[in-house]
Amino acid sequence: DTAVSQTPKYLVTQMGNDKSIKCEQNLGHDTMYWYKQDSKKFLKIMFSYNNKELIINETVPNRFSPKSPDKAHLNLHINSLELGDSAVYFCASSQTVGSPLHFGNGTRLTVT
Amino acid sequence: DAKTTQPNSMESNEEEPVHLPCNHSTISGTDYIHWYRQLPSQGPEYVIHGLTSNVNNRMASLAIAEDRKSSTLILHRATLRDAAVYYCILRGPFYNTDKLIFGTGTRLQVFP
Numbered sequence: 074d075t076a077v078s079q080t081p082k083y084l085v086t087q088m089g090n091d092k093s094i095k096c097e098q099n100l101g102h103d104t105m106y107w108y109k110q111d112s113k114k115f116l117k118i119m120f121s122y123n124n125k126e127l128i129i130n131e132t133v134p135n136r137f138s139p140k141s142p143d144k145a146h147l148n149l150h151i152n153s154l155e156l157g158d159s160a161v162y163f164c165a166s167s168q169t170v171g172s173p174l175h176f177g178n179g180t181r182l183t184v185t
Numbered sequence: 186d187a188k189t190t191q192p193n194s195m196e197s198n199e200e201e202p203v204h205l206p207c208n209h210s211t212i213s214g215t216d217y218i219h220w221y222r223q224l225p226s227q228g229p230e231y232v233i234h235g236l237t238s239n240v241n242n243r244m245a246s247l248a249i250a251e252d253r254k255s256s257t258l259i260l261h262r263a264t265l266r267d268a269a270v271y272y273c274i275l276r277g278p279f280y281n282t283d284k285l286i287f288g289t290g291t292r293l294q295v296f297p
Contacts, residue, residue, distance in 0.1 A: 077228075104283070106284075108285075115287065115289070116223075116229065116272075116285075116287035117287070118284040118286075121283060131284065163228050163229070165228070170278060171217060171278055171283070173219075173234065174221075174229070174231060175231070176228030176229045176230070177228050178226075178227055179226075179227075179228055
């Protein structure tokens with residue numbers, strides 16, 4: 074059983090479009106995250122949610138809007154996509170603060 | 186955010202022990218030392234973490250210096266599957282600082 078699953082795995086779209094990436098965890102964890110890995114392989118946190126409440130927003134453009142309908146889901150909606158948004162986006166979850174993170178396998182977003 | 190310094194790359198032969206060093210001279214008293222690894226085309230995977238004492242689990246051991254300014258991840262017998270990028274990360278204990286700050290990591294190559 075996949076613990077943290079993201080869909081889609083690959084996403085190719087044109088500049089200016091709006092797209093969403095979905096994330097679900099079946100671990101019963103309270104905290105979920107979005108990370109971005111750029112072309113130079115740097116991994117950077119974007120958001121964290123705890124019990125559906127936004128905890129960390131790491132100066133991400135407001136074109137990016139996370140939505141947590143319940144504890145098990147944290148979706149990422151991106152408006153007006155730009156070339157620089159091309160990256161691999163990873164969702165993760167942890168039981169609580171300080172607990173190990175479990176990452177999904179990523180969504181590779183390509184903006185043309 | 187406290188920073189860590191790791192060698193860019195290391196090499197090992199299969200079934201030999203591997204010692205991956207990490208310097209974190211600006212670590213605060215409440216920071217935990219976490220290690221994650223990222224295999225090609227996968228999300229990061231938790232390896233081990235500790236605060237002051239050395240730690241062992243089924244994957245690895247973590248040796249923490251007495252002054253906590255450095256640590257070493259020990260893989261007791263490297264396998265080909267251990268080839269990955271290893272990240273040493275300092276993690277605060279509070280919700281609003283609960284973000285893994287990934288550096289460039291150490292790329293470990295394992296030769297048969």
